[in-house]
Amino acid sequence: MTEKKILIFGGTTEGRKLTEYLAARKVRVHVCVATAYGESLLPESESVTAESSRMDVSEMCHRIREYEPAFVVDATHPYAREVSRNIKQACESCGKPYLRLLREAGTFLPEHDMAKDGTAAGPDGRTVWVESAKEAAEYLADKEGKILLTTGSKELEAFTRIPDYRERVYARVLSLPSVVEKCHGLGLEGRHLICMQGPFSAELNLAMLREFQIRFLVTKEAGSTGGFPEKREAAEKAGAVLVVIGRTEEREGFLEEELYAYLKQELSLSDSWELAIVGIGMGAEESLTLEAKKACREAGLLIGARRMLEAVAIEGQVTEEAYLPGDILAAVKRHPLIRKAAVVLSGDPGFYSGAKRLLEALQEEPDFQVRVVPGISSVSYFCAKLHTSWEDAAVLSLHGREDNLIWAVEWHKKTIVLGSGAESVRKICETLKVYGYGALAVTAGARLSYPEEDIRKGSAEEMSSYESEGPVILLIENPDGGESAYGPGVPDEAFVRGKVPMTKEEIRCIALSKLRLGETSVAYDIGAGTGSVAVEAARMAFRGRVYAVERNPEGLKLIRENQEALRAAGLTVIPGEAPEALEDLPAPDQVFIGGSGGRLSEILAAVLRKNPRVRVVITAISLETVAEAKACMEKIRHREEDVVQVSVSRARKAGNYHLMTGLNPVWIFSFTCDEEEQ
Template sequence: MGKILIFAGTVEGRRLAEFLDSQKKECYVCVATEYGESLLPEGEYICSSSKRLSAKEMKELMNKEGIDYVVDATHPFAVEVSENIRFACETLEKKYIRLLRDEDSIEEKNDCILVGSVGEAVDYLMETDGNILVTTGSKELKEYTRIPQFKKRVTARVLSTPEVVMECSKFGFEGKNLICMQGPFDEELNYCLLKQTKASYLVTKESGKAGGLEEKLLAAKRAGVKVILIGRPKEQQGYSFEQVKLYLCKEEKIKWKQHITFVGIGMGTKQTMTLEAWNACEMADVLIGAERMLQTVKELRKPKFSSYKIEEIKQFISEHLEYGNIVILVSGDIGFYSGTKKWMEQLSDYPISRINGISSVVYFCGKLGIPWEKTALISLHGREQNIIHAVKNNETVFALVGEDNGIPALCKELIRCGLESVVLHVGENLSYSNERIVTGTPKELVTEEFERLSVVVIENRIPEQVVVTHGIRDEKFLRDKVPMTKSEIRSISLSKLELTREATVYDIGAGTGSVSIELSMQAFNGMVYAVEKKEEAVNLIQLNKNYFGVSNLQIIEGEAPDALKELPAPTHVFIGGSSGNLKEILASVLKKNPSVRIVMNAITLETVMEAVECVKEFSLVEVDIASVAVSKSKEVGQYHMMMAQNPVYIISCRGGGSKENGTLS
């Protein structure tokens, strides 16, 4: 196993030492000062030194410790030190690796005066008036004494160590001319110091992101201060932190797990991100997400991969082992229709962390002043959900809308189902400068145009008290002369079906649609397909669908089994009329789902005999046959006479096969 020596004058060097320690890999870390040593992470596998070394001493250390790899992570301006390290490595034939700082392109550079050295900066400042805040360190502070009246004009900000303070005092920098502080410094603190010193000029080095350059530039711009920027020496060659880490892992056969964090970023602006989410992005090696989300954190200037497709994301992660700390950005909150669950299943081989964000329902209901603890939550974004049922049964419904013309289409459906009086609050571009919230009834908003990605809160101030049991009275249905399954038979048949809320149901031989309507109401999160061959009956089903205001009912005109070919596999099937095709119908539905639940109604003995034969032939299970004779009262003068209806045989059963994970077997 090779030994690694790190000259760690930068954040990147300290991060590398911390990483190697976490992998239980010994490393020797050299820094130039005790202060630098105090910044090093404490670790069982880290050995450190704070002594400045000459080229000769570097060679002695490499030989003594048996070093194989030398990582030069010194500051870009430590040119002489880098040359000594390189010379020592070449002499001893050690592997030299230059770790470069993250040099980012910052637009504010265009407003700076670029110079090549501290001396050039001083030459420029000697021809100016006004106070100067110097943040270039103590090493070259003597240069600034050439500025006329420097004690009045120049304030130096340096590290807060006794050695540095003594060095500065030798050159006349003390008292109000000397600020001793330890970074990092954010934009606000830089701004306050510029205002306090009444600076007209700020002198800084092009130290990149790790050196806090961006924060200085932003503060100077706010304060109206001119920046004198000392350009960093051009690196001949070198590698990024991720590249160095990957190289050492391969050479030393360090096996390490990439870690993935799913981060909910809120509405889309930095202001709606939690501090925990922002910190996670700051610590990330790479950020992954849709371009809109990456824009929210662009100021962090992190490596990024723009994608929302899990296959592409998975491939990217597997191909880029240099990224250990991976953050995947999710809109809103990770637990609210975000797709995070599916993604986590696909990435289950990796250690995963989760950070919640502010969801759109929390943000939007807060804007509207509407409590959301009893609000029904729906997503119409890439999925079918029965929003009409939700609106009928709840005072408030929140929905994500992600389709073109989504809001107008929703308004049309509300109008069709008799919900014209509800109030809609539509929100788009939430949290952005062009945020828009529009309120109105379905008729008022049906012609409006909205963004594709919108949200809506629907208020139904008088929700229906919906009957939760089946058995709608026969006279409620529009019937004409079309045969209809009577209420009592309908109730028993629906009970035998053992419906679930998410059921996919065929109603074959639907007639007036009375069974289909009740199926839709019971399986309100599923879908019902009313299959009917007669045009008159099809028209009646449509009328009853509109009258009862159900949205999860599709009418299929045609004769079974041919009409069933393009339909999704059913979980439940009701057969009220087969037109002599019972065997073929059962074969078709059992092929789609071998464990489908089936209920058949029969009046004639011939149909009963055929059903019993099919039960045997298809090896159906859980078979139950009931003969139901219903008598209903009829007023005759002052009396009530019982009138018998035709007896009906109700055959219920289930396919004997299995359906696992959506795959039929």
């Protein structure tokens, strides 16, 4: 297969960037530029050759025939119209494809009628549009005030027609000997000759305008690449008139992104990027690690939320606001020339950040070389400020997600919570009060690492009126954490009792073991009674959700009381009768049926529609319920069948003796459904 080569007529930033793009992909490129300075800016690569000379049509044809490129790219300046015409003519003569690389301009020459003096004033009254350097000079000839020319050395001669131009005109040009010599020949020297290489910031432009007391700034409309926005901003701040040599919009050709996509397809190229996922700590510069600073500084493209970008972006760096994995990947691919990109995340990438989902998405992206740069997490920073350790703390995030705060507080002496703001702090403190923890100490930290850092401490009761701005981190201290918490087998005496039936402690322990709950299980307790099974199940599935379904008003009241008394925060009470009450509930992993009201078959059918692989445990005392449960099991395809009868006797004291009193024997049916998906 013949190697495909590209011939580029360059001399612009776009041409240099295209050369870098192709060279990085080992495409052979020959670049023709007008000056030695332009040649010196090209990347050094084994696949890139270059020459500097001004060519006419015949010389261009000779070079095209000699090099035999697959494509000829015209990446010359938008104002070099004659050069573009010559390149296009040479391509037509040699039978080679001509690709014009367009520069996307911010504003084009207005199409409305020009004024009588050959100018068109912009809508702000301080911008004057002309079609050529000659027209700019004619406009300025009878005006008063000093002039700064930023149009390059080629157009300087036109401005020598301005009366007193040696005193009025200041020219900013490249610091090339040939350019300086030309300026001296035109009488521009000393302070009137500014030899500098761009790009120029708005601040530097403004400083020059003020230093030389410039009244008119003359520029070409060269888009963002040519620094036009910075010149316009400086002129506006200095109160100077912006004289713009406009250009008519080029209609034929490719914008950068379009040309890269076209060449990528035609040359069968593949893109590749180095992507750093960077934890930047709290956001203040002092909280960045040296590795994080280096990764951000070396990245040509920074991606992240606005607050993160504002913390680390440097002048001239390309930035994209994005935080979802798909948007981040799309942002990187919009910049095929930028080989190094960094996604900036607050805190540490391994701690409640977007890095997890982003890394999962990157597994399907072979064009990315990924590294993760750790940062200082808010937890480590906060605990360091409080002079406390956090290896013995429960750590959870309630920032845009749910978790079982009460379980963490009950079982740990320290609980650290990431909150989303003042409202979340107030909600957390109100929840603590509901479950009897209103007296616990709560310390809140906001705007960590910034000068306005705010750290406050009080009881949950006091902090329930907390006000602050921005994300908040909390430390909740429970001196009795883990010491008074019940494990499996909550004593019957711990429950609020009534006249509603309750599954006793021993039966409850066996039934729950048969249920096989996990910490994230979704479970139903149907016919919940006083809620003893539901409450203990919610304590076991502390990161899941348990739904207690009960039709008896007294039972519903008892369930809620027991929920608060035994801190079963993961429990939701559902008033109503099954199976109708199950309709809007999420699919369960496990179902406990302690009371069915004679509708066991209907209940099981409803549960199976939600999850054909559900785990079921049924308790029965009456022979009729035993028969019904056995008949239902025979109609359901299932596995891991287990049927036990449990008889429990409890001792009671009679004088100096202890006598055993038997409880009603209980049948426990357990099985895992194995029905086909409908």
